[in-house]
Amino acid sequence: MKLETLLPLGKVDPGLRASETPLDVAAVADGARLLERIGYDSLITEETKDDPFVVMALAAQATGRLKLGTGVAIAFPRSPTVTALSAWTLQKLSKGRFTLGLGSQVRGHIVRRYGMQWSAPGPWMREYVQAVRAVWRSWQTGAPLAFEGEHYALNLMVPLFDPGPIDHPDIPVHLAAVKPVMSRVAGEVADGLRPHPVCTPSYIRDVMLPAVREGAERSGRSLADFELCMKPLVASARTEAELAAKIRDARARIAFYASTPAYADAFDHLGLRRLAEMAKELSKRQDWEKLPALIPDDVLDAFAVIGTHDEIGEKLTARWADTVTRIEFSIAVETEEDAEALAALAGRIQAGGEATARRTIVGAAG
Numbered sequence: 001m002k003l004e005t006l007l008p009l010g011k012v013d014p015g016l017r018a019s020e021t022p023l024d025v026a027a028v029a030d031g032a033r034l035l036e037r038i039g040y041d042s043l044i045t046e047e048t049k050d051d052p053f054v055v056m057a058l059a060a061q062a063t064g065r066l067k068l069g070t071g072v073a074i075a076f077p078r079s080p081t082v083t084a085l086s087a088w089t090l091q092k093l094s095k096g097r098f099t100l101g102l103g104s105q106v107r108g109h110i111v112r113r114y115g116m117q118w119s120a121p122g123p124w125m126r127e128y129v130q131a132v133r134a135v136w137r138s139w140q141t142g143a144p145l146a147f148e149g150e151h152y153a154l155n156l157m158v159p160l161f162d163p164g165p166i167d168h169p170d171i172p173v174h175l176a177a178v179k180p181v182m183s184r185v186a187g188e189v190a191d192g193l194r195p196h197p198v199c200t201p202s203y204i205r206d207v208m209l210p211a212v213r214e215g216a217e218r219s220g221r222s223l224a225d226f227e228l229c230m231k232p233l234v235a236s237a238r239t240e241a242e243l244a245a246k247i248r249d250a251r252a253r254i255a256f257y258a259s260t261p262a263y264a265d266a267f268d269h270l271g272l273r274r275l276a277e278m279a280k281e282l283s284k285r286q287d288w289e290k291l292p293a294l295i296p297d298d299v300l301d302a303f304a305v306i307g308t309h310d311e312i313g314e315k316l317t318a319r320w321a322d323t324v325t326r327i328e329f330s331i332a333v334e335t336e337e338d339a340e341a342l343a344a345l346a347g348r349i350q351a352g353g354e355a356t357a358r359r360t361i362v363g364a365a366g
Helices: 025-038 052-062 080-094 107-113 121-141 180-189 201-219 240-258 261-268 273-284 297-303 309-320 336-350 355-365
Strands: 002-006 042-045 067-070 098-103 173-177 192-195 227-230 233-237 304-308 326-328
Touching: 025 042, 025 052, 025 336, 042 052, 052 067, 052 080, 080 098, 080 121, 098 121, 098 192, 121 173, 121 180, 173 180, 180 192, 180 201, 192 201, 201 261, 201 355, 233 240, 233 309, 240 261, 240 273, 240 297, 240 304, 261 273, 297 304, 304 309, 309 336
Parallel strands: 002 042, 002 326, 042 067, 067 098, 098 173, 173 192, 192 227, 227 326, 233 304
Antiparallel strands: none
């Protein structure tokens, strides 16, 4: 199993939420070099308070082996040609180490934060990925740009704006998903799937992966090299005493997810529809303080992996090794001892291997 992390490394980031403060972009290069030194496979950054392509450029410049990716960049506010150029530039800079992870976001953000009109995200994302690849194909082969779809009509590429071919033109594309529709799109047109942290192993295996296989079959594609990349909900700390605060954070985060209609399917899968309805009602009333009390211990354990740093590697492997091919986890690195502890954690998780997960993904479509 490959191991990835989310910046910043200087703060405890168990993957429960984005940092409340902006990333220290001046520390990205040092953090990336540290990850490469201690044996991580990849560095992934999300789009919250900083441009993920800028962050990846800083990491690419500072490293020579570490794989890099967006997990995820928001697709729809960007023209496919703009996204294609950002990824092309990063692939050149990193000499083939970049993966383009894309997400659709929910309607409220697309309409009210980005000022765009909404459309059904599954068909839109399918066309978006196809359009990005059409631009890449034009640059790599010199063929005229000719893409026609419902959302995009791309047919102009002049020499001034054509960066030309690169040594590693096959840039992997991964898609974020929760529901079967986007999972099916990933199977049709993408190289990997990034389930939301609310997606449990059983939900992924029972709901998402069958849709992935259906999409792959529809497109006549093999899933032999398909990646399933997970940033799970984790509560971890050095000691049991410090762990209590992380557990409270995890409970609050699960309650927030339960209140979000877009994630209801993942709760319904575990028979938690009533809990999700209650959380949604509290959210409508903005009664945030009552939300965590909705999450009993068994629900907490179903969605989050909990343990001290000495325990968490084995627990992550036990939970996820037969489902995903890549998993993301980090702890705070403030001293050399912290770096050694993180390296040991990486080694323990990597030792779990990915053969079982690969068989699970391929399934009947292999």
